[in-house]
Amino acid sequence: MNVFVKSLGVLALLTLSSLANAFDLQQLSDQLAKPDVIHGQFIQEKHLRALPQPLISKGSFVLAKNHGLLWLLKTPLQQDYRISAKGIARRDVNGWQLLPGKSAGAEQNRLFLAVLQGDSSGLQRDFELALSGDAQQWHLTLTPRSVLLKQVFNQINITGGTLVNTIELLETQGDSTVLRMQDSTADQPLSDAEQHDFAE
Amino acid sequence: MTLPSERRLPWLFLILLLAVVVLGAWQWRDGAPLSANLMELVPGTHPDAVEQRAEQRMQDPLNREMLVLVGHTDRQQAVAMAQTLGEQWQASGLFEKVQWNLQADLPALRTQLLQGRLAMLSADDRQLLIEHPDAFIQQRVQALFDPFTGFSLVPSQDDWLGLTGRIQNSQPQHGAVQLDIGSGALIADADGKSWVLLRARTTGNAFDMSLPLQVATLLQHSREQAAKSDVQLLAASGLLYAANGQQQATREMTWVGGGATVGILLLLLLAFRRWRVLLAFIPVLVGMLFGAVACVALFGHMHVMTLVLGSSLIGVAVDYPLHYLSKSWSLKPWRSWPALRLTVSGLTLSLITSAIGYLALAWTPFPALTQIAVFSAAGLLGAYLSAVCLLPALLSGVELRPAQWPLRLAERMVNLRETLLEHVRTPILFALLIAFCAGGLVQLQSKNDIRQWVGAPQHLTDEAQAIARITGYQPTSQFFLVRAENQEQLLERQAALSERLEQLVNLDKLQGFLALNQLVSPPSQQQQVREALNKLPQFWQPLLEVGVPLAALQTELTQLQSLPAEDIDAALVGPLGEPYRTLWLGPTQGGVAAMVSLQGLNNPALLRVQALDLPGVELVDRLGDLNRVFAETQISAAELKLASCVLIVLVLILPFGLGGALRIVSLPLLAALCSLASLGWLGQPLTLFSLFGLLLVTAISVDYAILMREQVGGAAVSLLGTLLAALTTWLSFGLLAVSSTPAVSNFGLSVSLGLAFSFMLAPWAGRHAHAATVAEPAA
Numbered sequence: 001m002n003v004f005v006k007s008l009g010v011l012a013l014l015t016l017s018s019l020a021n022a023f024d025l026q027q028l029s030d031q032l033a034k035p036d037v038i039h040g041q042f043i044q045e046k047h048l049r050a051l052p053q054p055l056i057s058k059g060s061f062v063l064a065k066n067h068g069l070l071w072l073l074k075t076p077l078q079q080d081y082r083i084s085a086k087g088i089a090r091r092d093v094n095g096w097q098l099l100p101g102k103s104a105g106a107e108q109n110r111l112f113l114a115v116l117q118g119d120s121s122g123l124q125r126d127f128e129l130a131l132s133g134d135a136q137q138w139h140l141t142l143t144p145r146s147v148l149l150k151q152v153f154n155q156i157n158i159t160g161g162t163l164v165n166t167i168e169l170l171e172t173q174g175d176s177t178v179l180r181m182q183d184s185t186a187d188q189p190l191s192d193a194e195q196h197d198f199a200e
Numbered sequence: 201m202t203l204p205s206e207r208r209l210p211w212l213f214l215i216l217l218l219a220v221v222v223l224g225a226w227q228w229r230d231g232a233p234l235s236a237n238l239m240e241l242v243p244g245t246h247p248d249a250v251e252q253r254a255e256q257r258m259q260d261p262l263n264r265e266m267l268v269l270v271g272h273t274d275r276q277q278a279v280a281m282a283q284t285l286g287e288q289w290q291a292s293g294l295f296e297k298v299q300w301n302l303q304a305d306l307p308a309l310r311t312q313l314l315q316g317r318l319a320m321l322s323a324d325d326r327q328l329l330i331e332h333p334d335a336f337i338q339q340r341v342q343a344l345f346d347p348f349t350g351f352s353l354v355p356s357q358d359d360w361l362g363l364t365g366r367i368q369n370s371q372p373q374h375g376a377v378q379l380d381i382g383s384g385a386l387i388a389d390a391d392g393k394s395w396v397l398l399r400a401r402t403t404g405n406a407f408d409m410s411l412p413l414q415v416a417t418l419l420q421h422s423r424e425q426a427a428k429s430d431v432q433l434l435a436a437s438g439l440l441y442a443a444n445g446q447q448q449a450t451r452e453m454t455w456v457g458g459g460a461t462v463g464i465l466l467l468l469l470l471a472f473r474r475w476r477v478l479l480a481f482i483p484v485l486v487g488m489l490f491g492a493v494a495c496v497a498l499f500g501h502m503h504v505m506t507l508v509l510g511s512s513l514i515g516v517a518v519d520y521p522l523h524y525l526s527k528s529w530s531l532k533p534w535r536s537w538p539a540l541r542l543t544v545s546g547l548t549l550s551l552i553t554s555a556i557g558y559l560a561l562a563w564t565p566f567p568a569l570t571q572i573a574v575f576s577a578a579g580l581l582g583a584y585l586s587a588v589c590l591l592p593a594l595l596s597g598v599e600l601r602p603a604q605w606p607l608r609l610a611e612r613m614v615n616l617r618e619t620l621l622e623h624v625r626t627p628i629l630f631a632l633l634i635a636f637c638a639g640g641l642v643q644l645q646s647k648n649d650i651r652q653w654v655g656a657p658q659h660l661t662d663e664a665q666a667i668a669r670i671t672g673y674q675p676t677s678q679f680f681l682v683r684a685e686n687q688e689q690l691l692e693r694q695a696a697l698s699e700r701l702e703q704l705v706n707l708d709k710l711q712g713f714l715a716l717n718q719l720v721s722p723p724s725q726q727q728q729v730r731e732a733l734n735k736l737p738q739f740w741q742p743l744l745e746v747g748v749p750l751a752a753l754q755t756e757l758t759q760l761q762s763l764p765a766e767d768i769d770a771a772l773v774g775p776l777g778e779p780y781r782t783l784w785l786g787p788t789q790g791g792v793a794a795m796v797s798l799q800g801l802n803n804p805a806l807l808r809v810q811a812l813d814l815p816g817v818e819l820v821d822r823l824g825d826l827n828r829v830f831a832e833t834q835i836s837a838a839e840l841k842l843a844s845c846v847l848i849v850l851v852l853i854l855p856f857g858l859g860g861a862l863r864i865v866s867l868p869l870l871a872a873l874c875s876l877a878s879l880g881w882l883g884q885p886l887t888l889f890s891l892f893g894l895l896l897v898t899a900i901s902v903d904y905a906i907l908m909r910e911q912v913g914g915a916a917v918s919l920l921g922t923l924l925a926a927l928t929t930w931l932s933f934g935l936l937a938v939s940s941t942p943a944v945s946n947f948g949l950s951v952s953l954g955l956a957f958s959f960m961l962a963p964w965a966g967r968h969a970h971a972a973t974v975a976e977p978a979a
Binding site: 044046048049050051053055057073076077079081126146147148151152171173174175 | 306341342357749
């Protein structure tokens with residue numbers, strides 16, 4: 001049950017959603033659907049109730065429309081992840097290692113990619129979507145509908161402009177995770193190395 | 201002329217009949233006391249109470265649960281249909297529980313994971329913690345930052361060391377089925393479709409008479425409903441087999457019973473040309489009634505298979521009236537009571553010998569055959585009584601003028617035989633027959649399999665196989681039973697077995713298994729984890745570096761140290777214990793016992809080897825055991841056959857002398873031998889059921905030999921009587937041969953063959969000197 005992947009799925013869903021509103025979900029999805037490739041930096045803050053300071057990790061990511069996601073963690077430790085049609089992979093000294101299908105995230109990953117490929121009905125049924133703001137500054141709230149999801153987290157908040165800026169996950173246990181996407185740009189195509197990473 | 205006793209007899213019999221009818225009505229007061237439980241029909245292979253309890257546990261889900269896959273190319277449509285069907289089924293009242301999604305009780309799950317951090321840690325994780333604590337800590341640090349390792353149910357602050365996450369991930373996966381997080385549905389993807397798992401547990405089990413049919417009907421409706429939305433349903437359940445078995449039994453009973461009835465009535469009409477001769481069918485009806493009542497009275501219920509096989513009694517029961525009806529060819533004019541007086545001794549002998557033959561079946565270790573024996577013996581008695589007491593009164597005014605063509609036919613057959621014997625002497629014929637037998641017996645192959653008892657239709661087995669392939673669930677009736685003095689020893693023994701089974705899984709010889717030691721480790725190993733945790737502070741620096749407070753780690757360690765050792769009962773209480781609960785048999789006389797369940801079709805020999813030199817471990821393979829019992833029973837069946845022959849000889853010595861009795865009995869035996877040979881020539885296997893059939897033939901066809909030997913009214917009349925008797929019997933047994941249950945059809949075939957040979961051999965019974973034949977005074 002990976003909420004993070006889930007929220008990424010929501011993002012992707014937005015690119016396909018056809019709901020109508022003032023600044024409506026359709027417009028938001030059109031807006032987010034434009035770029036083929038997004039490069040950016042991320043900061044992940046894990047706020048745990050018991051810790052005075054959040055656990056902070058940093059790195060960069062590449063979201064490519066037809067390939068998937070590269071998530072490159074730099075600090076405090078270095079670790080590369082990839083989500084593609086094949087599943088979740090982690091890079092070690094021998095190259096990309098596909099995590100076994102039994103890992104709990106596999107199903108969410110599949111869902112995420114299903115959404116990327118246009119299967120949006122799953123998330124629409126699982127979440128109440130509420131959008132406010134305008135194209136330059138919008139705020140999207142996702143509230144889980146299903147009993148199972150409600151036991152895991154309360155809400156997902158996503159903010160952005162042209163691209164997504166932050167994703168916030170509020171867990172029922174009181175912990176929360178904030179992902180800040182910084183310096184996101186849709187200007188660069190995939191580099192050879194990135195293409196290679198997706199292809200391998 | 202009617203004797204005074206013959207005036208009272210019908211009334212006495214009617215009183216008895218009334219009593220039986222009342223008893224029967226009372227037995228059926230709560231509906232038909234019928235059963236379709238296959239397991240009731242097969243012999244118990246072991247008296248061990250623990251093993252029996254284990255077996256019941258394993259059987260229960262097969263008989264009460266239905267597994268359905270709801271498949272569509274679009275996942276959401278599949279889920280939606282599963283939900284719709286689930287709600288409809290729940291509302292149907294047939295099911296105790298219908299489940300299409302997982303309503304996980306997360307708080308309870310969290311509590312169990314936290315409580316079980318020492319006890320539930322898998323062997324691999326335990327080893328890592330004990331041998332490589334540095335790697336253990338390193339992996340934990342990674343996991344804290346890894347957004348993709350999957351969501352942990354327990355928040356990090358309650359489990360800094362990540363033990364709960366490890367436990368969560370080490371739980372055995374259930375085949376290819378995955379949880380769909382949004383809907384909570386369990387879904388497997390295969391053949392380009394998403395298959396949503398729908399599980400239903402019925403209120404009763406597969407052996408209730410009405411339930412399986414209701415479930416099968418509901419499923420059929422659901423299939424049609426789903427098909428409208430292009431959704432495909434695959435279903436597997438013991439209930440469906442039971443429903444199919446019932447429908448098939450009903451169908452076959454109609455065919456066999458109806459066919460035999462129509463055939464026999466037609467034969468009666470053609471031969472005797474009087475409508476009232478149809479009254480000869482009364483003994484048949486009375487026989488069925490007596491059989492059913494006796495069966496329910498003795499066993500509390502009657503199995504549907506008894507009914508199917510018992511419907512063949514029609515042909516035997518009608519032989520009694522035929523005995524004296526056929527006297528109408530020699531007795532002119534024919535009157536019922538005098539004709540009866542002439543034949544009553546033969547009838548009585550026939551009843552005794554047939555009953556001996558049937559009751560011999562009762563001594564086999566097969567409850568099925570015991571039931572059939574009781575049903576048939578009681579049925580014969582009923583038929584005999586009504587034929588002797590009631591029927592003559594009903595036919596008293598009738599003067600029979602039978603058609604002459606059957607007699608001419610019989611005469612021609614007698615002449616033909618005489619002519620044949622002139623050219624080829626009996627010893628030569630006998631030698632030829634022996635050659636035929638030897639040739640056939642050489643080709644005879646024995647085959648015994650419990651599957652012969654079930655006519656499993658292809659579409660049901662196909663669907664069950666498809667479900668096994670898609671989900672990876674393939675429950676099997678084989679399992680290991682592990683016994684020990686106490687829980688600790690039990691878990692250790694299971695661990696030893698698991699280690700071996702794990703190797704089989706790696707070799708692809710076994711699909712999977714489930715054992716209690718996968719859920720909880722023995723106290724000694726829990727202690728090892730505790731000790732390893734004590735050394736952890738030397739290695740947890742990396743955790744401190746990423747910001748986990750030292751105090752938090754120390755508090756957690758103290759908590760872990762104070763966790764009590766968890767036993768099997770405690771581990772089973774939580775939600776994670778659910779799949780394991782059926783495995784735990786708890787305290788037994790000598791200690792404790794638990795099962796290890798298996799997945800996939802497995803080689804029993806290979807499994808049996810796994811239990812070698814593991815004390816307290818045994819493989820329970822009920823089907824394998826049964827098949828072995830089948831083979832062993834073949835031998836005892838042959839012995840029974842001989843014993844019943846000896847008994848019949850003893851009975852026959854009185855009227856026929858030793859020589860005559862031996863001759864009369866040797867003919868059916870020879871007929872049985874010929875049938876065996878024919879099976880060989882036909883390429884049909886010899887099964888336990890063919891043997892039982894032949895056992896029966898001996899009993900029935902002794903009758904023909906007696907009839908031929910007595911020769912009341914001449915050789916042709918006797919042959920005609922035998923022919924009629926054989927034809928009616930064959931009509932009912934022969935029709936069994938068309939049954940789609942291999943066991944029943946095999947039975948029918950061997951009886952048919954036996955009857956044919958008995959008829960052919962009957963004339964060799966010789967001629968009995970009728971010194972005391974009562975000259976029939978005119979009525």
